[in-house]
Amino acid sequence: MNKLNFLTPGLPMASEGKGYNEGLKIIKEMNLDGMEVEFVHGVKMNEQTQQFVKKYTEENNLTITCHGPFYINLNSLEEDKIEASIQRILETARAGKNIGAYSITFHAAFYMKKSPKEVYKTVYKSMEQICSILENEGNTVWIRPETTGKGTQWGTFEEIVKLSKEFKYVLPCIDFSHIHARYNGIYNTYDEFSHILEYMGRELGNEVFDNFHAHLAGIEYGAKGEKNHLIFEESDMNYKDLLKAFKNFNIKGALVCESPNIETDTKLLKDYYLSL
Numbered sequence: 001m002n003k004l005n006f007l008t009p010g011l012p013m014a015s016e017g018k019g020y021n022e023g024l025k026i027i028k029e030m031n032l033d034g035m036e037v038e039f040v041h042g043v044k045m046n047e048q049t050q051q052f053v054k055k056y057t058e059e060n061n062l063t064i065t066c067h068g069p070f071y072i073n074l075n076s077l078e079e080d081k082i083e084a085s086i087q088r089i090l091e092t093a094r095a096g097k098n099i100g101a102y103s104i105t106f107h108a109a110f111y112m113k114k115s116p117k118e119v120y121k122t123v124y125k126s127m128e129q130i131c132s133i134l135e136n137e138g139n140t141v142w143i144r145p146e147t148t149g150k151g152t153q154w155g156t157f158e159e160i161v162k163l164s165k166e167f168k169y170v171l172p173c174i175d176f177s178h179i180h181a182r183y184n185g186i187y188n189t190y191d192e193f194s195h196i197l198e199y200m201g202r203e204l205g206n207e208v209f210d211n212f213h214a215h216l217a218g219i220e221y222g223a224k225g226e227k228n229h230l231i232f233e234e235s236d237m238n239y240k241d242l243l244k245a246f247k248n249f250n251i252k253g254a255l256v257c258e259s260p261n262i263e264t265d266t267k268l269l270k271d272y273y274l275s276l
C-alpha cells in the first residue's frame with residue numbers, strides 16, 4: 001500500500017439500494033478510496049457482481065476489503081458451529097479473492113466463560129486449518145481477526161497481535177472504537193493510540209505500518225463495552241488525535257469508517273487527514 005485509503009462500510013447511503021455499480025461510482029465521485037464489502041449476513045454476491053467489483057475497482061484504483069459474517073464463533077461449545085464458522089471465514093476469503101480484496105476481517109470468537117489462554121489455543125487450531133486450506137488454494141488475501149468491543153468477545157489487541165505472529169497471512173484488524181469501548185473510555189488520546197501502534201511495531205515489525213487494516217466510528221459504550229455505533233459528532237471518539245498518530249507513524253493501508261452515516265463520516269475522516 002502506498003497511502004492511507006479511506007473506505008466506506010458497504011454501499012454509500014446515496015446509492016439508495018441501487019447496487020455496486022452506483023455505489024462505487026459515488027465513492028469515486030466523492031474522492032474516497034474504496035469500500036469494505038459487508039458480508040455480515042452471509043457471503044452473498046453473484047458472480048457477475050463479483051466480476052464487476054473487481055474490474056471497476058482495479059480500473060479506478062479503489063481498495064476493497066471484506067467483513068465476514070457476524071455468525072462466527074471459533075470457540076463455540078458445539079463442534080458443528082466451529083466448522084460452520086471456519087467455512088464462513090473461508091467463503092469470505094474466497095469471495096475476497098474473486099473481487100480483488102486486499103484483506104478480510106471478522107470477529108473470531110466468544111470466550112464462553114473459558115480462560116483466555118484456553119480460548120487462544122482453540123482459535124489457533126481453527127486458524128491453522130483456515131490458513132493451510134487457503135494456502136493450498138493459492139489464496140493470499142490477508143486474514144484479519146478484528147479487535148472486539150466487549151469483554152465477552154475474544155480479541156484484545158494483544159491476543160490478535162500474538163496470533164498474527166504465528167501465521168504468514170494473518171495480521172490484526174484494529175478497530176480503535178472497539179478498543180475504546182471495551183476499556184470503557186480509555187484509548188482515546190494521542191498517547192494511548194500511539195501506545196497501540198508502538199506495541200504493534202515492536203511485536204510485528206514496522207512493516208505492519210505499510211500494511212494496515214483498521215476500523216473507526218463514533219461509538220456508544222457502557223460497563224460491558226460496545227453498545228452501538230454513532231456518528232462522530234454524537235460521540236466522544238477522538239478521531240482527530242488518532243489520525244494525527246496515523247500521520248506521524250506514516251500508516252498506509254485501509255481505514256474503514258463504520259459510522260452509520262457511511263460516506264459522510266468517511267469523507268470527514270479523509271478531509272481531516274488531508275488537512276494535517
Ligand SMILES: [Zn+2]
Nearest residue numbers: 067106107146
Ligand atoms: Zn467488525
